[in-house]
Amino acid sequence: MEHDIQKLLDLYFDGKTTTQQEQQLRAYFLGNPVKENWMPYKSLFVGFQSSKKEKFTQAIDLPKKSRYVFWWVSAAIVATFIVGGNLYKPTQSYSEQEAYASYAEFKENVLLVSTHLNQGANRLAHLETFDQTTTKYLKKE
């Protein structure tokens, strides 16, 4: 018996044991009193065995309906803006005039960007013509 176990131990420390052989070693060292110079091996297998008993004791923490939270939050933000905007209308103040002024300025800037963008887009039309003509010539070849 001890001779067989010694063979298995050699394989084991070479990383060459099968699952079944390791099961055999485990059973031997966990279930039998062993000779003095095998005590370190016993602590090894006993240690592994005890390590396996450790458990995750916390409750698993899942967000409730995570998928819809985003939509609710965004809806709430939009609602705040709408309600807020309506509340401020009646009392037109200096800061509101200022806001209108900066809005106008912003609009102008955006329009400027837009015209440039449109110019750019128009240039793209040339590309199409270029594409058509090149395919025409390429087909000829």
Add this chain to the structure above:
Amino acid sequence: MKNSPKKNLTEADFISIINVFKDKLFRIAKRLLVSHEEAQDAVQEVVLKLWIQKDKMIYYTNVEAFAVTMTKNYCLDRLKSKQATNLQLIHSNYRDQHERLAKKIEARDSVSHLNRLMEQLPVQQKMIVQLRDIEQLEFAQIAEIMSMTEGAIRVALSRGRTTLKEALIKIHEYGT
């Protein structure tokens, strides 16, 4: 959204899948991160990630191996960022003070011996010994989790086991 062919994996279904291997994830995380709290956080984090992509989970052939791989990667990232910020040093000092006494008390206990010895192993060996000798996974699974060949796994396993053996023999010879 109404018409999408969504599989109805309820929260209860999900939890029961997770329950099968959550202890395993925790032990692996604790092996790598050492701290109990950090290991718990790691498991929660991994479970949350799985929950977010739970509809895809049905298509994985082995959810457990996938979860173990996620845990391993998460913990390795944590270790890397800890090293970068030098937190590890502070953390291990803290642990030393608090655990020294506990370690003295359990000095004869083979679990704490083994835990301490395993802490000294290189991360890869530590992980492979954990997966094979504690979690008792098959070589094919370990190879998949570690993205290594079975041959390389066996070599690392042999080194890890031999280091542990030699340290245990030393402890046995010179007493605890």
